[in-house]
Amino acid sequence: MFAYIVRRLVLMLVTLFGISVIIFVLLRIVPGNIVDILFAAAGYVDPADKANLERELGLDQSIVMQYLHWIGGLLRGDLGYSYVSEKPALDEILPRIPITARLAGLALLFSASIGIPLGVISAVNQGTRLDYILRIVSLSGLSLPSFWLGLLILMASVALFGTMPIFNPNPQSFGEACAIYCVPALAVGFRSAALVMRITRSSMLEILRQDYIRTARAKGASERAVNYHHALKNAILPVITVIGIEAAFLVGGLIVTETVFNIPGVARFLVEAIRWRDYPIVQNLVMLIALVVVVANFTVDMLYAAFDPRIRYTD
Amino acid sequence: MDAINYDTELRRAGAHSTHGWRKFTFLAQRHMLGTIGLVIMVMFVLAAMLADVICRVSPLTVDSAHALSAPNAQHWMGTDSFGRDVWSRIIHGARISLAVGIGSTALGSSIGVTIGLASGYLSGWVDLVCQRIVDILQALPLLVLALVMAAALGPSLPNTIIAIAIPLIPTVARVIRANTLALRELAFVEAAKSIGMSEMRIALRHVLPNTLAPLIVLATAQLGAAILTEASLSFLGLGIPEPYPSWGRMLSESAAEYVRTAPWLVIFPGVAISLAVFGTNLLGDALRDILDPRQRG
Numbered sequence: 001m002f003a004y005i006v007r008r009l010v011l012m013l014v015t016l017f018g019i020s021v022i023i024f025v026l027l028r029i030v031p032g033n034i035v036d037i038l039f040a041a042a043g044y045v046d047p048a049d050k051a052n053l054e055r056e057l058g059l060d061q062s063i064v065m066q067y068l069h070w071i072g073g074l075l076r077g078d079l080g081y082s083y084v085s086e087k088p089a090l091d092e093i094l095p096r097i098p099i100t101a102r103l104a105g106l107a108l109l110f111s112a113s114i115g116i117p118l119g120v121i122s123a124v125n126q127g128t129r130l131d132y133i134l135r136i137v138s139l140s141g142l143s144l145p146s147f148w149l150g151l152l153i154l155m156a157s158v159a160l161f162g163t164m165p166i167f168n169p170n171p172q173s174f175g176e177a178c179a180i181y182c183v184p185a186l187a188v189g190f191r192s193a194a195l196v197m198r199i200t201r202s203s204m205l206e207i208l209r210q211d212y213i214r215t216a217r218a219k220g221a222s223e224r225a226v227n228y229h230h231a232l233k234n235a236i237l238p239v240i241t242v243i244g245i246e247a248a249f250l251v252g253g254l255i256v257t258e259t260v261f262n263i264p265g266v267a268r269f270l271v272e273a274i275r276w277r278d279y280p281i282v283q284n285l286v287m288l289i290a291l292v293v294v295v296a297n298f299t300v301d302m303l304y305a306a307f308d309p310r311i312r313y314t315d
Numbered sequence: 316m317d318a319i320n321y322d323t324e325l326r327r328a329g330a331h332s333t334h335g336w337r338k339f340t341f342l343a344q345r346h347m348l349g350t351i352g353l354v355i356m357v358m359f360v361l362a363a364m365l366a367d368v369i370c371r372v373s374p375l376t377v378d379s380a381h382a383l384s385a386p387n388a389q390h391w392m393g394t395d396s397f398g399r400d401v402w403s404r405i406i407h408g409a410r411i412s413l414a415v416g417i418g419s420t421a422l423g424s425s426i427g428v429t430i431g432l433a434s435g436y437l438s439g440w441v442d443l444v445c446q447r448i449v450d451i452l453q454a455l456p457l458l459v460l461a462l463v464m465a466a467a468l469g470p471s472l473p474n475t476i477i478a479i480a481i482p483l484i485p486t487v488a489r490v491i492r493a494n495t496l497a498l499r500e501l502a503f504v505e506a507a508k509s510i511g512m513s514e515m516r517i518a519l520r521h522v523l524p525n526t527l528a529p530l531i532v533l534a535t536a537q538l539g540a541a542i543l544t545e546a547s548l549s550f551l552g553l554g555i556p557e558p559y560p561s562w563g564r565m566l567s568e569s570a571a572e573y574v575r576t577a578p579w580l581v582i583f584p585g586v587a588i589s590l591a592v593f594g595t596n597l598l599g600d601a602l603r604d605i606l607d608p609r610q611r612g
Contacts, residue, residue: 014447015450019451022451027463135348139596143592144585145546145563145588148581151581155578164574252458255462255547255551256551259551286463293455
């Protein structure tokens with residue numbers, strides 16, 4: 001077990017290193033850097049000024065030197081400076097994390113609390129009209145783009161209340177805080193809820209076919225006890241995996257939803273930084289996302305072993 | 316793991332004939348939702364192919380006198396802020412959406428199959444290197460990797476296809492590798508080896524065709540994901556550039572500001588995206604049940 005964990009941690013580092021190289025190179029093959037964009041906006045360009053600015057930002061060095069400079073800083077906790085705001089990248093990124101984390105947490109909460117019960121209901125009533133309807137609902141949840149769902153919610157809010165929810169960093173009341181976070185979280189979480197429901201359903205169906213379930217029925221256990229006590233306990237494992245992986249992959253939904261609702265979180269910040277060619281922000285944010293994904297995957301595997309004593313990691 | 320004989324399975328399920336059209340109608344009756352998905356997909360393909368016949372107005376014709384008009388007899392999905400016909404843009408948008416969806420799925424799958432087959436069949440250091448590449452590609456969410464790729468390559472149709480294809484590779488590679496590992500141990504591979512077939516030939520002629528069923532199932536699911544990702548990229552302004560009528564782009568033009576004044580600009584493109592993805596999802600589920608019964612749920 002210990003050897004397995006060590007091996008996994010080493011592989012995690014290899015993956016993160018690979019990501020850092022790929023992102024760094026990708027960003028530098030983009031035609032036009034921040035200097036070009038700034039000067040294009042200014043109109044007349046003095047080549048000497050341009051060269052000065054490029055030197056100041058370190059863009060005149062070779063790509064290898066630039067990479068080493070970035071990674072060296074990263075290991076010391078120095079993420080460099082944003083090209084756009086000229087503030088330390090860390091100060092730009094850190095305050096935005098709690099906003100996105102709250103949204104992601106709420107979205108996951110929704111997806112588990114809606115997805116798991118509906119998945120169980122669907123599986124227990126397999127083949128009935130109810131099951132059919134629930135399956136169609138879950139498939140449509142996987143088909144709706146979350147930014148469109150967000151726009152529809154905004155439209156409904158305009159029609160019902162005559163106004164749109166506007167993000168406020170310091171909500172005055174608990175109700176306002178709920179409105180600010182829950183509504184976008186619902187837009188993001190709908191897709192995850194649909195996914196969780198699908199996995200719960202197929203996992204439950206798999207378990208319900210097993211011998212020990214028949215034994216439980218034969219000894220006279222109630223339908224309720226069989227479904228929730230015996231079956232769900234074992235069916236929940238794949239669901240945990242999906243929720244864990246989804247926790248990291250929610251970022252995709254958050255990017256578009258934060259854009260729709262104008263929420264100043266890290267996900268929308270990534271898009272803005274990409275548009276501005278703000279390399280220090282983009283590369284650090286991508287590393288942050290990769291770190292979250294890799295850690296989430298690792299945690300899921302460990303949880304799996306903790307929940308299911310049959311699983312032993314040996315290597 | 317044994318290879319599945321679909322015709323035997325069909326007869327066991329009660330099919331009278333396993334030939335051509337009869338086989339199709341039998342399957343279609345048993346998979347109603349899948350048939351609906353197929354119908355939706357056929358509709359989109361027809362819309363894409365016949366776009367110029369279906370629409371009288373070009374999707375690019377600017378008519379500022381009739382900008383932002385609500386749905387009416389002449390423009391029955393209304394017009395956008397440039398006075399372009401929304402119906403025509405949606406029908407022509409099917410072309411973009413399908414081109415990106417099919418293009419990136421095909422590209423991603425072929426690279427993924429190559430990596431997966433090499434990785435599973437050759438094992439050793441090839442496997443090790445391929446698996447690390449897969450790990451790296453898989454450590455970033457689909458949209459994040461596509462965003463960075465799209466920004467790096469610049470906005471254009473082929474670049475959008477590439478940007479979406481790359482993040483699709485790891486899942487295909489994983490599935491094909493797992494299948495290849497299992498197939499490699501089967502008797503027919505051993506038989507092929509004993510008659511002196513080359514490794515390359517065995518991998519391509521005997522192992523590859525047997526991974527087709529899971530590949531088709533996966534590719535259908537990825538088609539939906541690719542269409543959604545294109546819509547998201549274009550929505551964020553990093554996908555298909557103007558003046559192409561992309562559904563995602565239409566939503567970004569109309570986002571938030573038109574929610575109050577021109578709801579038709581928000582509703583119709585979103586319906587188009589959702590319907591296309593819904594169709595692929597329905598079809599994908601049915602194909603999974605038919606081709607890969609072990610995963611049935």
